[in-house]
Amino acid sequence: MKTSRDNNGRKRLKLNIYMRRKLTITFGVVSAVLFALALYTAVLMRNNGDEYQKLILSQQSYSSSTIPFKRGNIVDTKGTLLAYSEEVYNLILDPSVILYTARAAEPEPNRQATVDALVACFGFDRTDLENTLSNNPAAMYIRYAQKLSAEDVNRFTLYQSNYNTAEDAAGKAVHKDKVTGVWFETEYQRAYPYHEKACTVLGFSGTDSSEGHWGIEEYYNEYLSGINGKSYSYINQDGESEKVLQEATDGYTVVSTIDWFIQSIVEEKIGAYKAEKGYKNIGVIVMDPSSTEILAMATDKCFDPSDPTDLSLTYGKESLEGLSEEELADLQNQMWRNFTISDVFPPGSVAKELTVAMALEEAVVTPDTLFVCDGGEEFGDGLVIHCHNRDGHGILNLEETLMNSCNDAMMNIASRVTAATMIRYQRLFGLGSRTGVDLPGEATGIIFDANTMSAVDMATSSFGQGFSSTMIQMASSYCSLINGGFYYQPRIVSRIQDENGNTVKSFEPELVRKTVTEETSAFLRTAAKHTVDQGVGNIDGYDIGGKTGTANKYPIEEDQYVVSFMAFVPTDNPTLLVYAVIDEPVLKVSKEAIDLEVSIMKEILEYRGVHKAQ
């Protein structure tokens, strides 16, 4: 080794030439390695730059979050809230904040206070909470609890702000630690304050508030749904993280034509019938004939829209045991479907009004035309179609044919027109096509083809057999017969409102076509009044008109019936129509439907305070 002398003359060790050379070479190698790494960086940029830039951009959008919209309300015609969405909160833990340690001397200073607060406000299990934190120390988003009420959340935020800002008399903070790293995410939950009431009309909306199923929830989904908002952060020019909040657009309020009180009456009466009698389906529609607005609509099937898969309300718990998945799914669909618009059946004698209206309009009869009923009509090959009175009604005028519901007379009328005329009128009265009622799942019904319609088909059609229709079709066309011939599209929603109650869109009664003249209408109203005056479905002191119906269901051999009663009040200028249908009643008489209808009509009249006729 090279040596030199220091001040004291002692030899000192120094780096010799070889060592220096090695050091220089080592330095050269290190420099080369550093350069090689820099070059490798350049290669990375050249080969993958574009791809990585894209990947980075695609990651960025990740950091935005969605603010859910609030689904609109459904209210009845008087503003009663039938369905709304309430805010619920999800509790999010951010362990990376809760467990943050700024100074090693105080590890995780805020952990204790935060856990205490959570346990105190929500009653969480402390051990579970501690474990969740300890097992995910770096996590930033843990959805720890769901569907908390605003009350719970307020209790916590109050606790938090009191704890974090508490000061003693001297103005010094009481607590050194903080409750932190907990935040809440808003979510909406659909609520139906009257539970199963009006379920058929309302339908339901599930966990996804942009979806509606059945009823108004489905048909008016586009109005009830809003637009999700967004929140995202970006870094502004000053290098601060700036949050951009794009508020959610909440859904509109849908105002139904349903009158909650009438709806309740209807459901209560159906409930009473259900409790006592046997049947397959019950449907009731209450309408305002002057506009064909639906005031109430109900079936015997009910479910709670907040828990739409629960079958027990309709079928009872016992009968569900041991059923297969498929059977349960089938029952579910049965329960959700709306009998009043989705099921078709032969309307029976109610259709006689249509036959008479056609005859008057075509002038093949006059109110004075006389008919002879001998109890039936023969159609060759020994086929005789009987009147329900096999002995015959004898001589009847046109009004009396309706009052007695004479099949023979109807067949006589049918023989006076061509098949084409008959079908033309059926179509005019809205049979064989959807009414366009603003509810999902409407059925069309089946009517004959004019080209293939036989005399027998015409004969049966005249008294409401052989073709099929829905309740809503019959009710709507009946409304036009008694309101002076104005066929309006039936409606269950009158307008759409924004959150401030301003009308966004309103649905005025839409005149589809004129069906009959005022004279024909007046004749039918009078006939209906006289029918009731005989004692069929009359309510003492009220001016009521009506028509019963009893139809054989196909196949005839099964001997099942659909009984119905259509009634309206008052007869000079009808404002209320109640149509009650009982499908396959155990007691196969139209009295079943009449009694149900009367019980409903009576309470509605009392509720409405309609004055008794003088």
Next chain:
Amino acid sequence: MKVKRLNLQDQQEKHSYDISLLFVTVFLCVFGLIMVYSASYYTAEMKGLGSSYYFRRQLISDLVGLAGLLLLSWLPYRLYKWAVLPAYAVAIVLMILTNYTRLGHTAGGRTRWINLFGITFQSAEVVKIAVILVAAFLIFTYAREYRGWKLWLTLLILTAVPAALVFSNDLSSAFIILAIPLIMIFLVNDNRKLTVFLIFLLILAAVAILLLKFMSLDRLMKIGDWLVEHTPLHEYQVRRLYVWNDPTYDARGDGYQVLQGLYAIGSGGIFGKGLGAGTQKLGFVPEASNDMIFTIICEELGLFGAFALILLYIFMLSRMVQIANRADDIFGSLIVVGIITQIAVQAVLHIGVVTNVFPNTGISLPFISYGGTSSAFLLAEVGMVISVGRGNTLRKKK
């Protein structure tokens, strides 16, 4: 006399305060502060600490380090001899306290810090400087009497003890601690066989790295399975090798940090996105302000920034090499060599790790990365280098 005068001139030139070294060090620190702010303000803001939290802390460490630099550069380095034994003892005690007592402080699952009298610092940094002093002093004192194996072995054993204590929590620091005596032995030994052997070891390591790096993942995983079964290596350690081999392996888990870092580097381009304009630090690259800061430099300042930084390092190291070569005695030379080793290995490993040339192990970029202890100690070490550069003898003013 001619010769003597030349010598005097030589003396004048080589023993001076190395202003350029001081300048490049301060420059690197200022650059580091800017990059730390850019890389950390988002995270700091998100944690509710205020955007300049990490910047301010780093500034304080740098100022403390700068004070240390000035003090140490002013002290004649022969006084450091008195610090050798205490430094070594303190380092061992600190490591024991950190590892085995409650004074040890854990962050990110690693017990690397010790908390003494309210100050938290990384014990391994003390070990590094202690090992440099011990190795330099031993060689300086005993090289004449005990040349060869005895000395080298003593040296390695004295280093291995603290290295073993560091190893469990800080693999990369342990690696640096071991590299210090090895480089010194490489430089001062005059046994050609030993030199060749050390070079051979280095080449062997380089070849092994290349082999593993370019091996197919399938084969590497087979080797990994074998390692887990037959060696004390854990599954999670072996998985780092898989990620190293193919960063898309487990892109959401183990590979996440490496992959996000590569995205940042790759997207930088020649001049980068502009200072502060990078987006990968916004919660995507973990440890953006310390173990991954080079990725942010590449993203924001591009290839230009990366090359400039590397040139600065090379310049700094070249100044130090000159000082080592001209030092008055081998004690001074070796102190500088130790410090060169530490800075060079840290820089190479950091850049190598973030570019996925080496397997992932957390290591900071000297003078740049956020980290109080590391910054302060490195600055102080530069002070020691400058002190060596000033010479051991007090010059008489004429």
